[in-house]
Amino acid sequence: MKKRKTQLIKPRIREILSKRLPKGLVDLLPKHWVQIGDVLILPLREELLPYKYEIAKVYAEVLGVKTVLRKGRILGEFREPHYEIIYGKDTVTVHKENGIFYKLDVARVMFSPANVKERVRMASIAKSNELVVDMFAGIGHLSLPIAKHCNAKVIAIEKNPYTFKFLVENIELNKVQDRMTAYNIDNRNFPGENIADRILMGYVIKTHEFIPKALEIAKDEAVIHYHNTVPEKLMPKEPFETFQRTAKEYGYEAELLESRIIKRYAPGVWHVVLDVKVYKR
CATH class of the missing domain: 3.30.300.110 (Met-10+ protein-like domains)
Incomplete structure (x- = not known):
């Protein structure tokens, strides 16, 4: 249609x-x-x-x-x-997608329609008894579907004060205040340890720098949805090889559950997401 x-x-x-x-x-x-x-x-x-x-x-x-x-x-x-x-x-608008309302300033806040399949996937990815930590929440792109459709508890961390304002509004707009809490801090300063059943790492280019923090937040056998950009010539070994190596350095084993291509990021470069299960050694 x-x-x-x-x-x-x-x-x-x-x-x-x-x-x-x-x-x-x-x-x-x-x-x-x-x-x-x-x-x-x-x-x-x-x-x-x-x-x-x-x-x-x-x-x-x-x-x-x-x-x-x-x-x-x-x-x-x-x-x-x-x-x-x-x-x-x-330039401020409300975008509706898959039953979620996203309020944002299109001129100043990133929102990629090309990531729609991943946002829809998040709507059925978690169990209601899980605690999910979104390390790069933005306006709630990935974590709002989890809070709204999976009824899971969500901690959403966003560093940018302007974007954070919309994250807070979107939590209210989607009526998930009872199960979604927002923090306006650098995720590396988040005090929680060994708490998350599931972690969202919806960032690109430098996501690998935040793997140690994700491991600190994760429970044993937590699932991490790890986004990054990777040159095609390094696929399919990367980005899992980097994740696995970093995990071992910090005393964890990593199991690749699934790998998905989100979209082309630049010529010869792809935005991918890995579903990785981590185990404390």
Whole structure:
């Protein structure tokens, strides 16, 4: 149904803009876009930039969104978007997915629609008697589905104060205050030890630096959902080889339960997630 709707929208946008843009530019219009709540992220080529407002206005009107951002890069420790607002003003929205409400500022907080399968998987991954620790909670991308659909207890840790504000709002918005607690700290300063049945490590690039802390938080036979980015030439040995080596250094054995590819991160680099069970030696 969604695909059919998109097929109908594209000709409408082309038809309208063919009357407003110089000849030849219509063929350069984006054929794909990302919609988060009622905010649109639009990739625009350099040739289209002189007409970016007019283009964004048409996309907004046809798609029924309030704000349009030009797609940019995701940078820094907090994985913050660097997007340009090209139409509208308000970039705060509520995105609904799989029965979960995610409130966020699309211009300043990372949310990847491409990770939807992993968020849906989390909705049935845990048992109700588990304690789950989310070390990189963000706005609750991965841990809200666990609290909402699995009824498990969740500790969500988020270092960025601005993102943390939305995490707290989302806990209330999804009515999981009774089983989800948020901490605005660096996860390396979290005082809990040997408490978690399950740990979420939804980070990339430098996730391996946090393995020792995850092991400290984990109970014996806990499951760790370990995300990282890995060059294709190092797969399938990595990233498990690094996890396993680090675990042994800290007195743990690691068993790989499952490995999944989330998405392509960059040319020749993949974002993957491992489900790893850890045992204290």
